[in-house]
Each structure stands twice: as structure tokens, then as C-alpha cells.
Amino acid sequence: MSQANPSVGQWALWRDRLLKLQSDKPHLVLLGLMLFLAFLAMDPATWFVLTISGMAMGTMLFLMASGMTLTFGLMSVLNLAHGAFISLGAFVGAVMLTGALGVYTVSPSLGWNLLAILPALFAAMAVAGVVGWLFEVIVIKPVYGDHLKQILVTVGGSIVLIQLIEVTWGANEIPVPRPGALRGAFVIEDWVPLIGGLVMEKFRMVALILGLTVYGLMLWVIDRTRLGILVRAGVENREMVEIQGYRIGLLFLGVFIAGSALAGLGGAMWGMYREIITAHMGEELMISVIVIIILGGLGSIRGCFYGALLVGLINLYIGYIEPRLAAVATVGLMVGVLMWRPQGLIPVIKV
């Protein structure tokens, strides 16, 4: 019994730490919990592959969702046409890869392949960004501050954009060839003692690295630059940003263009990942996008990133354990998180 007291003290200490962790860093707790539970539910090699793949999927979803969370956070604009920009990016990327850059994509050299992917992604971003610019000025600007009108107008705008994509590139599905060196998988035998051999799709690694790079860049802009301070300030209190002499309308426009470009980038990546695209793919992805931005806390870039990772991971884990439940799991995740934290994982405080 003499040892009971210190150990009770220890236990209380750990409990307090844990409670603090779950209130300060709920996203890390949830991520850790999910990784751990999945690890118990499958063999280590499968777990490793699914985890990397889920994170790759998550970072692509993050690219698509980040623009939407920022436009909502900053301007409280509900842009339900965001999905159309995802499709647009996918088509522009695919057309570049099969058309102008075709010579490089069929080459078996990884260097040439990457050199082809980058301009294709830039083109996707540029076209989505320019269309986003027009869309903001023509469709969004007249309905600032009115959510009902925003829903009606952006759903209409979405239909128009998707029709335009179909008129331009046809209504059928288009196959997207992956560049030569990025087809197939790395096969590693007896790689790590615990995990053993594994098969890892190459493109997912590229997607993961690219997604993490963009996330890092965005964090740098948001955390370190004056523009980032301005965006965070605008999310918190628009009026005060104007009172300090900044033209909030220009900031809105800039963020909207960036958000559309990111949707285009995510769409182009997704197209290469799925190897097949349709004009409606963006709309189908919007459910995940909306779950992610609500899960993460509207307007929060970090929250959006972790929300996207969680959605990507749960999709693949549950898809492996019980495929029929994969779609339900995503929504279940959101409902569970909202019951625990109604403002999302990393809420943004507004005035």
C-alpha cells in the first residue's frame, strides 16, 4: 500500500496531461487514435500501405478543400461551385498531359515525367484561377452577405461551368494516362523488420510529397507573411481590417482566385490518381470537401489539413475492413467530431 499514493499521483498527472492534450490538440489526439485503432485491426504491412495512401489521398483532398475553407472563413461566402473548379483543373491537367506534354509523359524517364507534371499542374491552377477571378466578379460579388442567394447563384454557376466543360471536352469520361515512370508501384521486400515486404503505388508518394509541400508553403504564407496576417485578421474581423485602411474587396478577390487555383490543382492531381475523369467528379468530391471543412473548423487552414488527413485515412481503413461502410464512415466521423467539438477541431474565433 505504501506505493499506492505516488502511483495514484502519477496516474492523476497523466490523466491531466491527457485531458489537456485532448482539449488543446484534439486533431492530434484523433489522428493518433485513428492510426492506433487501425493498427490493431490489420497486419502491419497493410496498415503501413493504407496509412501512406490515406495520407496521400488526404493531402489531395486538402488542396481541394483549403480554398473553400478560406473563402468561407474570410468572406463567409458559400461557394457551391467549388467542385466545378476541381473538375476544371482535372480537365486542363489531363489535356496538357495527353496533348502538349504528351512526349514527356510517355518517356520512361522519371525526370521528364516530373517535368511534364509540373507545367500541367501550373496550367490547371492558372485556368482555374482565371475562371475563379471572373466567377468572383460576375457571380459572387453581387451576393455578398446573403447565404441563400449565394447557394442559389453558385449552384447555378456550377451547372453552367460543368456544361461548359462538357461542351469543350465532351460529356464522356476521359482516361488520364499517368506518366510512364509513375505507373505501377514500388515493391519492397523485407524492407522493415516489423512490417516486412510491401507494395506502394508510386503516384501516391508523389501526391503525398506535393500535398505536404503545398501545405508547408501555405502555412508559411499564413503564419509568416504580412498577407497571411491580413488574411487571418480578415477571418476574425472584417470591419476592423477596413478600419485600418485595407481594401477588403481586393483581399477577397485574391483569396478567391487562390482558392479556385488550389481546387484546380487538387482536381488535376485527383485526375492522375484516379486515371479517369468526368465533368461531374468535382461535384462528387464536394461531400468530402464539405465534411473536411466542417470537421476542421470553418476558415482554419490547419483544421482543414487535419480534417482532410482524417477523411483520407478513414476512407481507406474502413474501405479495407468493410468496404460497404466507407461512405458512412466519413459522415460518421464528422458527426462524432461535432458532438465532441461543435466548432470543429481547430475553430476560428470570430467577432
Added chain:
Amino acid sequence: MSEPILTLTGVHADIDQYHILHGIELQVPRGELTVLLGRNGAGKSTTLRTIMGLTKVPRGSVTFNGKDITSWSTSRIARAGIAFVPENMGIFGQLTVRENLVLAGTHGPLDQARLDWLFDLFPPLKKFWDRPAGNLSGGQKQMLAIARAMVEPRDLLLVDEPTKGLAPAIIDDLATAFEELKAREVSILLVEQNFSFSRRLGQTVAVMNDGQVVHSGTMAELAQDSALQQDLLGLGLGAHQ
């Protein structure tokens, strides 16, 4: 005497469907501190917000530095040289103290000498430099709010009830800051309920009631005339000595 820096002529203002200001006549002399007094709900805050272009002005005009700014956007008015500290202070709680000040400096990097001056006036700003401003106490937030308006030279400062809810010692610090601004001949329009504070600082005074300016004159005159105080503000003699 030179032109007033700010003149409101017959200004009406609407918020939604409500008609709040009914023909304000107000002049803020250049290089002086003008106090705007009045009972709760008289329209003082609305007057400041109207100057900043934050309400609709169906009639009347606002002239600043000889320019008619009535229909200008808020950001343009700010860039023309008016700083505004609203009643709720408008601190960005998620930003650090440093970031709040960086954003307030619209002409580029902050001037170190001016920053040191602000640190002298408000030491907590230096101490909590890299902390989220949302964690500051009410008084420290008010210091930050005023420091933001001072971080670059401005022609006119509009400050809404800076002493609200603050302890006497901090109110003293704020008074010192306003004295220093006066010494630098910054024009200030201050809304203030604390009469001993406003009497100490104010050179000119305007009193509002029900959306109109009902009295304007020098502070010295009002400070000596307790019958007038009683009449305009309902202040008991000696209650706020």
C-alpha cells in the same frame, strides 16, 4: 484660427431602417483634443462610425482636411489619415501583439523609435509582444488598441470610450498617452463618459443628445459651470471631482 481638421455639417445617419443621427453639426479643431459627451444612447458611437464611413449618410456632409469624404469607403478614409479605436477595441485576438501592430502600420515596417515610445507608454505591449492578443487583460487590450492607432503618425484619432471598465491606475496611463499625443499636436476626437478624465484632457467639448449636438464650446467653460453640466450631462456637483 486655422480651419478645423474635421467638420460635420447637418449629418444624418441610418442603421438599417432606424434613423439615428438627426443633423449633427460638429467641428474638431486642428491639433486639439475634443471630447464628445452625452448620455447613453445619445449617438456618440454612431457619430464616430459615421465619420469612418461605417453607416449610411442620407443627408449632410463630412469634410476632412478640406476634402468631402462623406461617400468615401472606410478603407479610403483610413488611408487619408484617420485612425479609429472602436468601443469594442477591435483587437485581433488570434493575432499576436506584434502582428496586431504590424498590420496597423500600413506604410511598411514599423519605426523602431516610435515603437520604443509606445513601449515606454505601455510596457505590457513589450512584455507580451509575441503572445496572442486575445490573452491580454481588458486594460492591456485597450493599450494595444490605442497603440495601434498611434503606431504611425495620423492626422486625426477617433477614440470611443477608452476608459470603460478600467482600473484607475490604467486610466492614468491612458491619460499620459493622450497627453503625449496632444504634445505632438495630433488632433483627437474622444468619446468619454468619465468626466474627470475628459476634463483633464479636453480642450474643446461637444455634448450630444438624441442624435444631435446640443452644446459645443471650450472644456474650461463647461468645467466651471456646474449648472450647465447638470443640465447637459446630469452630473451632480462634485460627484466626479
